[in-house]
Amino acid sequence: MIEVRELRREFKIATSKGLRRNYKTVTAVDGVTFDVAAGEAVGYVGPNGAGKSTTIKMLTGILVPTSGDIRVSGVDPSKQRRDLAKRIGVVFGQRSQLWWDLPLKDSFDLLKSIYRVSSQDYRTRLDECVELLGLEETLLTPVRQLSLGQRMRGEITAALLHAPELLVLDEPTIGLDLESKERLREFLKDINTRRGTTLLLTTHDLDDIERLCPRLMVIDHGRVLADGPLDELRAEVTPDRELVIDLREPGPAPDVPGVTAVRSEANGLRHHLTFRRAETTAAQLITQVVRQVEVHDLAVVEPEIDDVIRKLYQRQVAQDAHR
Amino acid sequence: MADVIYPRLIGARLRSQLSYRASFAMDFVTQVIAQCYELLVILILFTQIHALGGFTKNEVLLMYAFAGTAFGVADLFAGQLDNLPTYIRTGNFDVLLMRPLGTLPQIMCSDIRLRRIGRISGALAVLGYALANVPIGWTPAKVLLVIATPIAGSVIYGAVWVVACSICFWIVDGREFANAVTYGSNAFTSYPINVYSRPLRWFMAFVVPGAFVAYYPSLALLGKQDPLGLPGWVGWTSPLVAALAAGVAGLVWRFAVRHYRGTGS
Numbered sequence: 319m320i321e322v323r324e325l326r327r328e329f330k331i332a333t334s335k336g337l338r339r340n341y342k343t344v345t346a347v348d349g350v351t352f353d354v355a356a357g358e359a360v361g362y363v364g365p366n367g368a369g370k371s372t373t374i375k376m377l378t379g380i381l382v383p384t385s386g387d388i389r390v391s392g393v394d395p396s397k398q399r400r401d402l403a404k405r406i407g408v409v410f411g412q413r414s415q416l417w418w419d420l421p422l423k424d425s426f427d428l429l430k431s432i433y434r435v436s437s438q439d440y441r442t443r444l445d446e447c448v449e450l451l452g453l454e455e456t457l458l459t460p461v462r463q464l465s466l467g468q469r470m471r472g473e474i475t476a477a478l479l480h481a482p483e484l485l486v487l488d489e490p491t492i493g494l495d496l497e498s499k500e501r502l503r504e505f506l507k508d509i510n511t512r513r514g515t516t517l518l519l520t521t522h523d524l525d526d527i528e529r530l531c532p533r534l535m536v537i538d539h540g541r542v543l544a545d546g547p548l549d550e551l552r553a554e555v556t557p558d559r560e561l562v563i564d565l566r567e568p569g570p571a572p573d574v575p576g577v578t579a580v581r582s583e584a585n586g587l588r589h590h591l592t593f594r595r596a597e598t599t600a601a602q603l604i605t606q607v608v609r610q611v612e613v614h615d616l617a618v619v620e621p622e623i624d625d626v627i628r629k630l631y632q633r634q635v636a637q638d639a640h641r
Numbered sequence: 642m643a644d645v646i647y648p649r650l651i652g653a654r655l656r657s658q659l660s661y662r663a664s665f666a667m668d669f670v671t672q673v674i675a676q677c678y679e680l681l682v683i684l685i686l687f688t689q690i691h692a693l694g695g696f697t698k699n700e701v702l703l704m705y706a707f708a709g710t711a712f713g714v715a716d717l718f719a720g721q722l723d724n725l726p727t728y729i730r731t732g733n734f735d736v737l738l739m740r741p742l743g744t745l746p747q748i749m750c751s752d753i754r755l756r757r758i759g760r761i762s763g764a765l766a767v768l769g770y771a772l773a774n775v776p777i778g779w780t781p782a783k784v785l786l787v788i789a790t791p792i793a794g795s796v797i798y799g800a801v802w803v804v805a806c807s808i809c810f811w812i813v814d815g816r817e818f819a820n821a822v823t824y825g826s827n828a829f830t831s832y833p834i835n836v837y838s839r840p841l842r843w844f845m846a847f848v849v850p851g852a853f854v855a856y857y858p859s860l861a862l863l864g865k866q867d868p869l870g871l872p873g874w875v876g877w878t879s880p881l882v883a884a885l886a887a888g889v890a891g892l893v894w895r896f897a898v899r900h901y902r903g904t905g906s
Contacts, residue, residue, distance in 0.1 A: 329904070380738045382902045396902070403741035415736045419657035428653055431646045432740055460660065 319484055319516045320354040320377065325386035327372050327540075346372040348540030349386075356483065359510045359517040361531035361548075363524070363627065369540040370520045374488050377518070378408050391483055404433060407477030411489035414469065415476055416461045422472050423457040426479060433480035440479060447475040450505050467498030474502065478509070485509070487519040491526055503529045524623035534623075536630050543630045548623065555629040556621040558592040561603060564615040565589070572610040574603060646742065650750035658755050665756060672759030676709065679831070680767060694833040695868055700859065701833065703771035707855035708830040709764030711794025713757060718795075719802035721752030725809045726816055734901070745803065745894050775863060783862055786877065790862075793883035794854035800886035801826055801849055807897035826851045835868045842869075853882040 327347040333340050347369040354360050364370050375381040376388060379395035379402050388395055391405040416425040430440045448454055451471040456464055464472065470490060477485060487506075491499045507530055509515045521527065527534055527548060534551060536543045544551050560580075563572075568586035571579035576597055580590045593603055600618045607613065658665055683705055687698040696704075728734040728748065737744045768791075777783060805822040808815035830851040834842050846852035860867055861876025 375735070378739060380735045380902065382899075399738065400741040403739055408739050410732070410735070413732045413736060415739065417653055417657060419660050420653055424653060424656070428646075428649060431649050432742060 319356045319358070319391060320352070320518065321387070321389040322350055322352050322373075322377075323387040325350040325373070325376065325388060326384045327369075327376060327381065328384045345540050347376070347383075350537070350540070350542055352535060352542060352545060354516060354518060356516055357510070357514045358533060359506075359531045360519075360533045360535060361527035362518060362520045362535050362537065363522075363527065364537040364543075365631075368538045370537060371488060373537070374486060374518075374520060378402070378406065378486060404480065405482055406484045406486060407480070407482035409470075409473050409477045409485070409487045409490055411470070411487070411492040414461070414473060416469070416472055418462050419460055421458045421460055422453070422464065425461065425472070425476060429476055429479050435480055439481070443479055443481060444475070447478060450508065451475060451501070467494050467501075470494060470498070470502065471505075474505070478515075482515065484516045484518065487517070489520055489522065491521060491523050499523070499525070506530055524627075527623060536627055538631055538634065541634075543634050548626075551630070552621060552623075552626050553595055555626055555633065557594055557596060559595050559600065559621075560619040561591045561593065561600065561607070562617045562619060563589050563591070563607060563611075563613050566612040566614045569611060572607045574606045574610070577603065647746055647750045650747070651753055654751055654753045655755060668754070668756035669759040672756050673763050676713075676760050676763035679709070680705070680763075683831075694836040696833050697775075699771050699774040700863060702767055703775055703862070704833060704855040704859045705831045706764050706768035706771050707790050707794060707859060708827060710761060710768055710791040711854050712798050712827040712830075713761035713764050714791065714795035715798030715802060716760065717753060717757045718749050719799040720754065720757065721748055722802055722806035723816055723820065724748075724752060725806050726813050729809065729813060729901070738902070744898055745891075777862055778864060786858060786862055789880055790855070790858040793858075793879035796883035797850055797854050797879070797886050798823070798826070800883070800890035801851075803890040804893045807893050810897040810901045822849065830854045830856065850882045850886055853879040 325347055326345065326349055329344050329346055330341045331344050333342050350369070350373060362370055362373070372381065376383050377390055377395060379399035382396040390402060393402045393405065395402050416422065417428065426440075426444055429435075430437075435443075448457065451474070453468070453471055453475065456468045456472070459468075461469060461472065474487075474490070485506075490506075491502060494502070503526060506517060506519075510517050510530070517530065519526065519531070532547055533545070534548045535545045536551075544555075546554075561577075565587055568584075570586065571582060571589040571591065574591075577591050577593045580592055582589045591603075591607075604616065607616075680702075683698070683701060686693070687701075691697070693701050725734075725748070728737070734744070737747045740747065772787065802819075802823050805819035806815075808818055812818075826845060826849050829837070829841075829845045834846055834852050834856045837845070842852075846856075857867070857871070857876040858879050859876070861873060864873075866873070867875070
């Protein structure tokens with residue numbers, strides 16, 4: 319669905335010193351290579367200024383790459399912008415493609431004409447989105463009066479009316495409340511698994527990734543730091559898992575070989591233990607622990623994606639320093 | 642095909658505007674008044690003089706009305722290009738690039754301001770008055786010329802607008818410059834061009850083909866000699882000049898959008 323080879327994008331930035339203007343070249347995307355197969359759901363994450371949006375803009379044909387090759391849906395985005403537009407759907411969380419002063423339904427009708435969707439297809443697709451996203455009551459409301467959550471659901475419907483093979487979402491859940499986020503995620507998951515629509519999304523909300531994307535790509539300073547299933551990345555960069563145990567009586571942490579007691583809370587009622595995921599399974603550890611102490615409750619804690627990503631950055635920085 | 646969608650985009654735009662009825666009515670009236678002010682300037686001028694560059698009051702009014710109508714129509718379709726800096730700054734230009742349509746027609750259709758019809762109707766009224774009060778030896782060809790002139794004129798102005806606004810892709814605050822060219826050429830074309838100094842005349846007549854909006858067609862209509870010596874058939878060539886200007890404008894726009902996609906914002 320997406321093929322990207324050695325993609326580079328430079329920007330010239332003017333720096334003024336007195337009356338003299340100098341131009342500094344900044345590389346926003348620096349040799350990015352990846353493939354996305356049809357039907358995948360990929361999370362594209364990285365800090366602000368990492369090159370995410372620039373990549374998205376090149377994939378959607380808005381920006382032309384400085385060098386490198388892109389094929390999206392079999393088309394070169396920079397040369398066949400209009401062809402590409404018919405095959406993909408794009409949602410920018412921070413800008414709208416709806417007609418601000420008109421009822422939501424009017425925007426959909428206009429997009430139907432713009433993308434030349436047959437009346438029958440339009441009806442089925444719109445009905446489906448309206449039902450799954452709960453939009454019935456907002457269809458006749460002018461877009462400017464919609465809440466952010468309602469508007470985002472409208473934006474996503476708008477991007478799906480021409481049944482794109484690929485849906486690109488740039489921060490689709492930004493600014494939404496928890497319930498709206500959850501509703502969007504459920505819907506996106508559904509169109510990905512049931513309709514087979516390929517998803518590529520950038521986000522700062524790592525719950526989006528956890529819920530939606532079996533595959534995670536991490537980018538920073540224009541380079542891909544990691545690319546793979548979330549679980550694998552987690553295992554690779556954070557080899558430790560944590561077991562939290564609550565004891566019936568305050569006491570010292572159980573002593574199990576290969577396990578480190580990191581800290582204890584509540585005067586020794588609660589203990590945090592870390593163990594290598596490669597060496598011990600949680601089940602083995604628990605059996606050993608309950609032999610030693612009387613356990614009231616216990617939980618296995620996986621490292622947060624934030625930690626995973628932070629570790630990835632640190633690793634990259636260390637490698638760069640080493641070089 | 643594409644011709645189905647643009648009228649719909651215009652329709653959507655009109656409905657949006659009617660959702661703010663009061664401000665629409667105000668704007669409409671303001672536009673009619675603005676047009677009357679310019680008219681007043683000419684009328685007052687002619688209380689002091691009898692001819693301007695060899696043209697009578699009604700002949701000047703004819704030029705003024707051709708220019709006003711053409712400018713009004715161009716303003717209706719191309720005036721929204723003044724908002725291009727906003728499109729670029731807010732990233733809405735990217736939204737236009739995401740659609741399977743050309744960017745220029747999308748901007749033109751999506752932002753039409755109905756109030757500008759106020760300006761056009763004012764100019765059309767003056768055109769009617771002037772045509773009834775100047776000596777014209779009517780022939781079928783001249784009837785055609787009267788119809789073709791405002792159309793060609795609007796295309797010429799529209800082209801000027803597109804070219805002038807393309808500068809905003811390089812200089813985001815290029816709007817002042819663009820307005821100087823567009824509104825400036827309207828002021829220029831409302832009067833006989835022989836009243837201007839030679840360099841300005843050349844620039845405005847042939848670089849910006851403003852003289853083809855009203856001046857040369859009016860000469861042909863009135864059957865008058867060009868005081869500057871160009872042959873009489875020049876007045877009939879406005880549609881050709883318009884086609885040429887539109888072609889150049891299309892190329893400049895494409896070049897500008899390519900520059901935008903090459904640099905981003």
